[in-house]
Amino acid sequence: MIRLSEIDKYYSSKFQRTFVLKGINLNINEGEFVSIMGPSGAGKSTLLNILGLLDHPSEGQYHLLDQPVHQLKEKTKTEYHRNYIGFIFQAYHLIEDLTLYENIETPLLYKGVSGKERKSIVADLLDRFNIVAKKDLFPEQISGGQQQLVGIARAIAGKPKLLLADEPTGNLHSDQGEMIMKLLQKLNKEEDMTIIQVTHSEKNATYGSRVIKLVDGMIQSDEKA
């Protein structure tokens, strides 16, 4: 599903290039649950951004669903965001002025899903995540764990093939973190959703099927969890 070959990411200054990622070669198949780990500054988030088409590699090729996406134009990238990729953030990044219901609905609006269908998808998600009663609240009125639930609900509302999570439990205490990880695992197992998460936690990594360790922008190890 994902094929990275010889991906470099660097920033050029006057005299030298600073590499964030160097020579990344990586294949990820559909249905995998991959955890990217590594110390701060290892390039984890940059790799995730490149995978999510939010950033572009300086060198190398990236094939997503057999398409050379490193050649895509901005407009087509938006299409990928609409149809294939969902994001979960450490800081949840819910839209404050919208209710939980409206937050979950957002990607469906951009995807052009009909009103009736949107209603049933959102209702279904609210039901699944047990937050029906809170659907009219605003993000600030609920706890962090619940905000992240909404964040996940929003990310999967559009039925993406690839779910990218940047430290999804980083801001949560352990009980809530565990709940979120279990949910991700369930999504991976039951719905065959490909998930790539960046995490610091060894424990969280165990929920996945594969662990990639990044050090100084290079893959140090790639093994089964």
Added chain:
Amino acid sequence: MKRFFKTLYRGIKKNPLNSAINLFGLTLGFSCIITITIWIQNELSYDTFHENSDKIYRVHRYFYNPDGSENLHLPNVAPPVAPMLEKELKEIEYIARTKSASFTFIRDNKLTRESEVCFAEPELLEIFNFVGLPIDDNLLEEPLTMIISDEQALKYFNRLDVIGEVISFYTRDGQKQDLKIVGVFNKWNQNSLFHPEFLISFITFESFAGEEEMNSWGSNNYETFALIPHLPSDIDAQLDNIIDEYLEDGTSWTKIRIEALTDIHFNWHSNKTYIYVLASISLLILIIGSINYLNLNLAMYSRRLEEIKVRKIMGASPKKLISQLVGESVLFCLSALFLAAGIVYLFIPEFNHILGSPLQFVLTDNFPMIAGFILLTILTGVVSVLYPAIVLSAFNPISTRSNEGLSFGKNSFRTGLVIFQFFVSIALITSFLIVYKQLSYIQHKELGLQKENIIVIPTTPQLVEKLDVFRQELTSNPNILSVSGSKRVPSDGLWDNNGAEVESDGNVRTIDFRLPNVRVDEHFLSTYGVPLIAGRNFDETDGDYSGYLINEQAARQIGWESAEEAIGQVISYGGQRANVIGVISDFHYESLHVPISPIILYKDPSSFNRVSIRVSPFERQQTIELIEKTWQQYNIPNYSFYYEFVEDNYNRLYRSEQNIKIILTYFMVIAISIAVLGLIALSLFMIQRRVKEIGVRKVNGANTSELMVMLNKDFVKWVIIAFAFATPLAWYAMSSWLENFAYKTQLSWWIFGLAGVLALGVALLTVSLQSWRAASRNPVEALRYE
């Protein structure tokens, strides 16, 4: 205190764009207010320097149509009015007639044309302030005596003790007369209705004009002033009684009224409405500037929220916080005021140059004004910061609400302010477009005559006698096409009037409307290009009063169905019976403020004051020189030559409208640029607040154009709301303005639409620049660090 300035300085340094926009808006706002205040002060200062200025009145005359509507309002009255009032109205202490004139004076064989000459009765010296005159009760009592201003004494004699000296002039029939100087007064340098330089005894005029003129109720050419120390409350009723007593059918067709001296400038030479309107607009501009200030302050404060939270936790009282904010704001506004004062000081000469106004920006003797401005400034400073200051200091430091800042952006109060800015801008654009359209309508309206390339020069009885020869000599030059003599020329007023009767089938019917006359010769129609519709023009064989031409309007109002029907009818005009020999097409003799009046034309060379000459547009300067040379030969040698273009005179009729257009243009540009700058800063702020949201939406599949629609939507909505409010107001204001014109342009819907589209375009352009930048940015930047 030191800390206070430090905080202020850092605030400005941190937000240079916002501070600059604030300063710009407030400074322009204050500049407009200062300029308008000086202007109004100047307008109000007219004729206030006389000791008795609040007791001096001018006598006016009104004429009415048979249906009771007002026909004519003159600021001058007939000669018998003053003696009548003096006799009948005991409250009058003094009353004096004056008759202004222009003269060519001769001194040491040098000719000087003077226009500030005035025949005046001796009582005038008691009514107005004339300083420096000798103590002599008989000043201006004797024929051929005059008093002159000190400036003129210096001009003519190079000294001030000129009593007993003489200045000469030629009468209309060519006789040289000496005027003896009996006094010198200090020239009036203040703003005044008139600036007399030479006052000649009125009795001199009476001997020229003759007894008939002095007893005529029809010659309303005398500006008459009265000193009335205690004005009776029923003055109008008393005046009506007097008129009813003296004139047959008295008040049914004419009335006498008095007008306070200090009101005259405002009522006649200025326009109260314009002043109110301009004062309101400049206040609006200040408000727009203040709104920017308020809005941007709100924006800046919401960024200072962290600081304020910390300060509050550390024990700062709301009072202390508010006073810091208010103090900063007042100081900021005061610096804008100083800047504005400097700008006004520099700009006033230019302003005077554009508008021909005599404004001066003098600070030293204007303490109340300065105090007023400082007060206004402090008020502006306090008002524009009080709301955010109170909101901020009431803000609970441990609120769970977002740490992004208070939701000022959603605030309906703030939205209202922005809508108000658009409202003012749209109203100004609309008004400007309509004024512009009306003025271009005036400029391009067919007047029914050819006003271009006509030069008007003065004439004397000597020249009138030889007018045919003069004409032949001039027209032998190919650049001179036509020459015509007349009493007055088109673009002057239709001041000459007389009673008229129509005879039909042996019945005599009095014409019940005002039928002013135009006294011309047989070349008038060809010179001015006025078409003859029926009958014939005058010819050389016609004598004075041997036939009448009327315009279509006159024929219509008399009741003749067609122009042909009028031919051969008998009109008795001012007692002179003659046939209507022709009907001419209607043309605009007067300005487009008034409808075309019925007129009657007849030959009367003895009354001629002017010669109109149609010239070719080529070699104009040589032509004028030729005319002057020829004129000098034919004229008595003692008159100075001058000329004017009829077209210029027509344009001068719309001077105040032209001025309004200029001022409105300035105001509009200022208002819009302040609003646009405010919009830039505001949209920048609002979009910055939503950067994270934009990022989130982007990763959820929004594209740039969808995001721009989202960001611009609010602004479009605001413009539309403002448009909905501004349009009826502008429509109402501009239709009342157009009421000033008898001939007006259409208030087409597209003007309003255009104003709305312009405002929307400007707003969208301003906002889109910001929103495009925000929407096209890589969302990673917005979402990276938390």
